[in-house]
Amino acid sequence: MHGVRRADYACYRQAxxxxxxxxxxxxxxxxIQNLDSTVRYAxxxxxxxxxxxxxxxxxxxxxxxxxxxxxxxxxxIYSFSGKNxxxxxxxxxxxxxxxxxxxxxxxxxxxxxxxQNGEPLSRGMASSxxxxxxxxxxxxxxxxxxxxxxxxxxxxxxxxRKRESSRYN
Numbered sequence: 001m002h003g004v005r006r007a008d009y010a011c012y013r014q015a016x017x018x019x020x021x022x023x024x025x026x027x028x029x030x031x032i033q034n035l036d037s038t039v040r041y042a043x044x045x046x047x048x049x050x051x052x053x054x055x056x057x058x059x060x061x062x063x064x065x066x067x068x069x070x071x072x073x074x075x076x077i078y079s080f081s082g083k084n085x086x087x088x089x090x091x092x093x094x095x096x097x098x099x100x101x102x103x104x105x106x107x108x109x110x111x112x113x114x115x116q117n118g119e120p121l122s123r124g125m126a127s128s129x130x131x132x133x134x135x136x137x138x139x140x141x142x143x144x145x146x147x148x149x150x151x152x153x154x155x156x157x158x159x160x161r162k163r164e165s166s167r168y169n
Contacts, residue, residue, distance in 0.1 A: 003116050004030050011150035018051070018080035023154035027134075029099035029106035030114055035135070036064045036104045039153050048151075051078045060151075064104035068127075069134030077129070077149065085147055086129060094129045095138075095146040101125075102135050112142035119143065 007026035015024040025038055036044065039060050048057040054076050063069040077085050085091045099111030112124035120143045127136040140146070 003114060004028055007115060007148055011148075014080040015150065015152075020051075020080070020152075022152040024150045025153040027096075027098060027149035027151045028115060029104075029111050031106070031108070031111075034105050035098060035100045036061065038151050043154075050076050051080065051082065052076070063134060066103045067133070068102040068131075068136050069104075071132045071134065073132070075129045075132065075134075080150075091147050093144070093146060095126045095140070095144070096129065096134070097124055097126050097146050097148050098135060099125045100135060102133075102137060104135060110139055 004026060007028060008024075011024040011026050015022065027035060027038055029035055039046075044061040045059050047055050048060055048063070049055055056071060056076065057063055057069075075086055079085060079088070079090075083090065086094060097112075097115070099107055099115070101107050107125045110123055110125040112122055115124075120141045122142040123139045124142050126138055126140050126144075126146050127134055128138060134149075
């Protein structure tokens with residue numbers, strides 16, 4: 001990935017190409033950031049909605065209740081181009097990188113050296129989407145090519161409208 005900044009930029013670039021205006025960031029931990037701080041504190045009560053408009057979690061904060069981000073039913077996660085990653089061969093392993101514990105707290109020994117290290121001896125935390133948990137606790141060598149989720153961290157709406165809105169992309 002060449003680091004979180006590059007992963008964030010990839011999320012931003014792909015969102016723009018898809019016509020989305022918000023600020024999208026990689027759903028990855030860092031040495032100083034837990035997953036719950038990916039989105040502004042004031043917006044953590046807003047629902048998480050996929051690119052097809054389907055609600056995945058009633059609130060962003062619900063992912064971090066210690067249950068590993070349990071999803072009701074099969075994951076409905078789509079690429080910015082509209083492909084369901086559970087059905088698309090571009091993601092054959094159906095795993096996502098995250099680097100955190102089930103509560104969203106960073107796992108300092110499992111995030112591939114700030115997502116810089118692709119060495120086969122280094123390990124990172126990832127989740128199989130077949131578990132229906134975004135934050136299941138599985139360690140993999142960092143040379144694997146898994147999906148990275150992008151989360152809208154700042155909507156394109158102004159702050160006043162955003163606070164009044166319950167929609168989250």
